[in-house]
Amino acid sequence: MTTSLIKRLGAFSAVAFLVLAPLSVFVSSASGAGHTPYQTTRKNAGTPNSSVVVKNKSGVVISYGNSAIMYNAPSSKLVTLGQALFLENCASCHGVEANGVAANGTSGAYPNLVGLGPATIDFWIDSGRMPAADPRAVEAPRRTPRLTPVQALAVAAWVNSLLPSYPDIPTPNLKNANVADGAALFALNCAACHTIEGDGDALAEDTFAPSLRKIPAFQVVEAIRTGPANMPRFTGNLSDYQVRDIVKYVTTEIEHPQNPGGLGLGGLGPVAEGFVGLLLGVGILALVAFWVGERQ
Amino acid sequence: MSITVPNTKRAKQAAKGPYGHLGTVLNELDDRLGVAEGGRSFMDKIFPDHWSFMLGEIALYSFVVIMVTGVFLTLYYIPSQALVTYHGSYLPLDGMRVTEAFASTVNLSFAVRAGLLMRQMHHWSCDIFIGSMVVHMARVFFTGAFRKPRELNWSIGLTLLTLAIVNGFLGYSLPDDLVSGTGIRIAYSIVLSIPLVGTYLGFFAFGGNFPGTSVIPRFFIMHVLIVPGIMLGLVGAHMFLLYRQKHTQFPGEGRTEKNVVGSPMFPVFMAKTTGFLLLVTGVTALLGAFAQINPIWQFGPYEASRISYAVQPDWYMAFLDGMLRIFPAWSFHSFGYTIPFEVTIPAVIFPGLLFGVAYAWPTLERLFTKDNEMHNLLDRPSNRPKRTAAGAAVLAMLSTLFLASSTDVIANFFHISLTTVLWSMRVLVLVSPFVAYPITYKICKEMQGIKGGGKRKTPNVVTRTEEGEYLASSAPVYVDDLPSELEPTEVPRYITSPPKEPDVAEPGARIVER
Numbered sequence: 001m002t003t004s005l006i007k008r009l010g011a012f013s014a015v016a017f018l019v020l021a022p023l024s025v026f027v028s029s030a031s032g033a034g035h036t037p038y039q040t041t042r043k044n045a046g047t048p049n050s051s052v053v054v055k056n057k058s059g060v061v062i063s064y065g066n067s068a069i070m071y072n073a074p075s076s077k078l079v080t081l082g083q084a085l086f087l088e089n090c091a092s093c094h095g096v097e098a099n100g101v102a103a104n105g106t107s108g109a110y111p112n113l114v115g116l117g118p119a120t121i122d123f124w125i126d127s128g129r130m131p132a133a134d135p136r137a138v139e140a141p142r143r144t145p146r147l148t149p150v151q152a153l154a155v156a157a158w159v160n161s162l163l164p165s166y167p168d169i170p171t172p173n174l175k176n177a178n179v180a181d182g183a184a185l186f187a188l189n190c191a192a193c194h195t196i197e198g199d200g201d202a203l204a205e206d207t208f209a210p211s212l213r214k215i216p217a218f219q220v221v222e223a224i225r226t227g228p229a230n231m232p233r234f235t236g237n238l239s240d241y242q243v244r245d246i247v248k249y250v251t252t253e254i255e256h257p258q259n260p261g262g263l264g265l266g267g268l269g270p271v272a273e274g275f276v277g278l279l280l281g282v283g284i285l286a287l288v289a290f291w292v293g294e295r296q
Numbered sequence: 297m298s299i300t301v302p303n304t305k306r307a308k309q310a311a312k313g314p315y316g317h318l319g320t321v322l323n324e325l326d327d328r329l330g331v332a333e334g335g336r337s338f339m340d341k342i343f344p345d346h347w348s349f350m351l352g353e354i355a356l357y358s359f360v361v362i363m364v365t366g367v368f369l370t371l372y373y374i375p376s377q378a379l380v381t382y383h384g385s386y387l388p389l390d391g392m393r394v395t396e397a398f399a400s401t402v403n404l405s406f407a408v409r410a411g412l413l414m415r416q417m418h419h420w421s422c423d424i425f426i427g428s429m430v431v432h433m434a435r436v437f438f439t440g441a442f443r444k445p446r447e448l449n450w451s452i453g454l455t456l457l458t459l460a461i462v463n464g465f466l467g468y469s470l471p472d473d474l475v476s477g478t479g480i481r482i483a484y485s486i487v488l489s490i491p492l493v494g495t496y497l498g499f500f501a502f503g504g505n506f507p508g509t510s511v512i513p514r515f516f517i518m519h520v521l522i523v524p525g526i527m528l529g530l531v532g533a534h535m536f537l538l539y540r541q542k543h544t545q546f547p548g549e550g551r552t553e554k555n556v557v558g559s560p561m562f563p564v565f566m567a568k569t570t571g572f573l574l575l576v577t578g579v580t581a582l583l584g585a586f587a588q589i590n591p592i593w594q595f596g597p598y599e600a601s602r603i604s605y606a607v608q609p610d611w612y613m614a615f616l617d618g619m620l621r622i623f624p625a626w627s628f629h630s631f632g633y634t635i636p637f638e639v640t641i642p643a644v645i646f647p648g649l650l651f652g653v654a655y656a657w658p659t660l661e662r663l664f665t666k667d668n669e670m671h672n673l674l675d676r677p678s679n680r681p682k683r684t685a686a687g688a689a690v691l692a693m694l695s696t697l698f699l700a701s702s703t704d705v706i707a708n709f710f711h712i713s714l715t716t717v718l719w720s721m722r723v724l725v726l727v728s729p730f731v732a733y734p735i736t737y738k739i740c741k742e743m744q745g746i747k748g749g750g751k752r753k754t755p756n757v758v759t760r761t762e763e764g765e766y767l768a769s770s771a772p773v774y775v776d777d778l779p780s781e782l783e784p785t786e787v788p789r790y791i792t793s794p795p796k797e798p799d800v801a802e803p804g805a806r807i808v809e810r
Contacts, residue, residue: 141711183388187474187602196474196595196604202707202714209605253388253594260406261416261588269475271702273589274611277423281583282431285354285424288575292568293347 047166064168067176068244069221071168074118074157078150082158085151089131098159110135116226117165121156123222127215138206139229170221174248182249185242189234198254199268203230212254220247339562344545348435353569354428357576358421359531365418366520372404372411373397375516377472377509386593394472394597397512401471402593417584422464424580426612429457437657437687440675441544444668447658449537452530454654459527461612466519468610471590472512477598478607480511482620489639507600547673554672606704618700619646622721650690681740685733692732696725 047064048071054063065071087096093110095101100112113121124130128143147155153169187196193209194200200211207230212220224243227233238246257264265272313319326332343349376396382389384399385406394402404411433453436442442450465483469476484506487498503510542556551557559565583589595604609617619642628635653660661683662668677684699706700721707714754771761767 179388180390180392183596184392187596187599187604191474191602191604193605195606199606200708201606201704202712202717205715206713208708249388257591257594258386259588259591261412261591262586264588264591268705269606270590270608270610270614271705273419273423273587274614276583276587277420278427278611280587281420281424281579282354282427284579285428285576286351286431288572288579289350289354290347292572293350294345295347 060164061168065170066240068173068240070171070173071119071166072171073168074122074153074160076157076161078154078157079161080158081151082154082156082161085147085155086158089147090155093132093135098162113159115163115165116159117167118153118156118160118169119167119222120226120228121159122152122169123219123226123228125152125155127219129228139208142210167222167225170218170225172217172221172244172247174217174244174251177244177248179245179248179252181242182245182247183253185238185246186249186254189238190246193231197257197269198250199266212250214255215250217247217251220250339560341539341561341565342542342556342558343561343565344543344556344558346546348439349543350569350572351428351435352432353572354576355425355432356531357573358425358428358580359527360573361421361577361580362418362425363524365414365421366524368410368414369404369418370520372400372408373470373516374400375470375513377507377512389593389596392597395512397470397472398592398597401473405593413581413584416587416589417580418467419589420583420587421580422460422467423589423611424576424583426457426460426464429453429460430612433457434687434691438675438677438684439544439546440671440680440683442658443671444658444662445541445670446537446544449534449541450658451655452534452537454651456527456530456534458651459523459530463519463523463527464610464612466515466523468590469515470512470519471592472598473590473592474595474598474602474604475590475592475607477507477600478603479609479613480515480598481506481600482617486639486643489636490644491635491640507598542672544672544674546676551673553670556672606708608701608705611698614701615694615697616643616647618697618703618721618725619643621703622697622700622718622725624722678740678743681737681744684740685736688736689729689733692728693725696721696728700725 048061052064052066053061056062060073060076062073063070086094086098090098093102094113095110098113099107100110101107102110124140125147126145126149128145129140131146132140133143134140145152156169190198190212193203194212195209198212200209202208209231215223221243222228223231224234224238224246234243265276309316315322322332322335374396378396379393380396380399382392382394382399382402384390384403386402389402401415405415406412436450436453465479469480469483484498484502487501488494490497499505501514502508503514543558545551545556545558548557559568596602608614620639623638623642626637626641628637675683703717703721704714706712707717756768757771758766758768
């Protein structure tokens with residue numbers, strides 16, 4: 001009797017171990033989270049709080065990030081140049097102190113730039129949106145940039161010197177990126193506005209989601225992390241690794257789509273297909289009928 | 297009177313008749329099946345030659361292309377919503393969890409030889425099929441070919457158009473990609489919006505709540521068997537009625553309500569129409585080879601949580617989508633029930649009305665004009681200004697709705713506000729019929745007044761008088777239209793059945809009647 005009881009106990013404990021062991025692993029991983037410097041939360045994605053941090057001698061963060069994306073602060077040597085450029089190109093609307101108070105004293109018409117972080121300033125200038133062609137437009141379109149990349153960094157450096165903030169200028173490393181994960185994340189997070197083929201489209205009123213066909217990789221990260229104009233700012237729900245996967249998908253499949261079926265028809269989908277089917281397909285065949293048949 | 301053929305080469309050749317071996321084969325067939333008489337009248341059938349009568353043939357031959365390419369696709373397509381992990385040649389999808397329907401469509405595009413070509417030809421020929429049906433229908437409408445005795449064929453054609461649109465939508469949904477899944481979602485919502493029975497109908501059709509797991513298998517069997525089966529029968533009925541009632545013709549020299557002027561089925565029409573079949577196939581193959589359609593690998597699989605902006609249906613569903621987009625958001629909430637008028641009216645009541653009026657049009661016109669005569673001669677559209685203007689008004693409204701289904705694309709392309717486009721479309725869809733009607737009516741009336749309008753221009757004959765004056769006058773008739781050509785020629789009846797002979801021919805001999 002006792003031996004069988006012991007056997008039963010042994011079997012029971014083995015089963016209990018098998019059931020509870022994975023659970024305990026799960027519990028420990030859940031409770032252990034939150035204390036590593038790499039943890040991304042809803043608020044700190046793209047900031048030094050989530051990453052390995054490099055500081056200079058005076059203790060200022062100059063670089064942080066991970067193997068997916070490195071964020072680098074613009075050089076402080078550019079601050080003087082940046083202020084000059086800002087006064088020349090930006091101050092008429094954003095004010096000489098970048099606080100959104102224009103030269104004539106009105107405030108509230110233009111955004112206050114203080115504390116927005118270098119990536120925001122760099123994105124707007126380097127994508128040609130600022131200085132704006134039409135300051136009253138609801139949304140500024142992408143244009144050929146008026147300032148060079150270094151000048152954009154200089155302006156970002158000066159604005160950031162007023163009230164240091166994040167995110168810094170990102171440099172994605174696409175070497176180990178997973179394009180399939182990027183495609184899935186793109187469909188989930190981006191396609192609802194930018195369309196699944198990345199062409200962009202008109203949104204409510206005068207706003208629009210721009211086309212993603214010709215965008216440098218670092219600007220994709222800047223846009224995701226800073227949320228320019230109507231775009232939401234994606235922070236906690238996308239880790240740097242996921243952002244890198246999206247960037248990989250955008251810079252490969254969106255910018256160079258695979259069209260093995262022939263002409264891509266502008267990626268406009270059934271609108272273009274309908275026009276081709278009706279005008280070319282039915283049109284040519286009607287002309288053929290006109291050619292073959294009697295025309296009296 | 298029968299003769300026994302002597303056993304010489306020339307006599308044997310003569311005995312075979314002018315058609316040689318073919319004649320022998322036909323004789324053998326006639327002996328068994330009695331095809332000579334029917335075949336004779338079939339081959340002598342006269343078809344008018346006007347080019348616009350060939351628009352329906354584009355539809356017929358596109359249907360053939362659709363069926364042939366469709367059979368190829370069913371060999372590789374798997375109608376299942378079971379989840380599999382995609383490991384194929386398209387790397388951006390590698391490792392993604394997708395349905396078997398999506399995976400098999402991507403695989404048949406990339407891994408099956410000629411698979412992508414067949415898929416694209418199938419899709420292009422569908423666009424061409426329905427497009428040519430609409431153009432054919434417009435021809436029939438504007439020339440009055442639907443009048444008595446052809447009202448039934450008008451209804452059959454309209455049913456074919458409806459079924460083709462439905463089947464096009466079903467087929468578009470089968471790959472289970474992101475864009476088509478959104479379409480199924482909209483279709484499900486439209487079914488739900490039907491008052492009282494909507495939820496029951498939706499659960500009945502989709503086998504439960506959306507998306508479920510039985511949509512794709514059900515759509516598949518509808519798409520490849522049930523709807524095409526009905527369509528095939530209706531195409532047969534359409535052709536048979538055309539054959540039985542004979543084709544209409546435009547009025548002209550020597551053409552009356554009681555005759556048909558044109559080319560015989562054999563050999564002229566048959567050669568022409570066979571060539572046309574090849575040309576339709578050729579144009580479809582060119583489009584399939586050089587123009588990409590529905591690149592589902594760029595869209596990815598459908599998941600209810602994912603959505604893409606700028607999603608349009610195929611062009612033949614666009615008028616419905618356009619109506620849905622521009623209709624104001626009205627709905628009724630009371631007594632614990634909701635009736636979403638913003639869906640019910642544009643997507644259920646409006647198409648019902650549109651097709652209802654189209655079905656009833658021959659009867660309505662007969663009642664309105666009190667014209668109960670048989671009509672085998674067609675109208676010149678400008679001679680029926682009210683009908684032409686009404687048709688133009690409906691086409692104007694449908695074209696606006698067609699454009700309205702791409703409000704976002706228009707707004708993005710021309711950099712204008714989406715709201716502006718939306719309101720423009722709302723105004724246009726109401727205004728355009730009332731603009732198109734009077735303009736068309738006026739043009740028709742003007743054209744009626746043109747001297748010699750609707751008739752072929754005849755050459756000018758310039759004469760010089762003895763005083764040196766030049767006088768131009770138009771020739772009385774075009775050289776090709778001389779009535780001498782229209783005299784019916786006697787049809788030689790080579791394959792008539794031999795007269796009843798009481799005496800029995802000797803074995804091996806052939807009775808020859810010239």
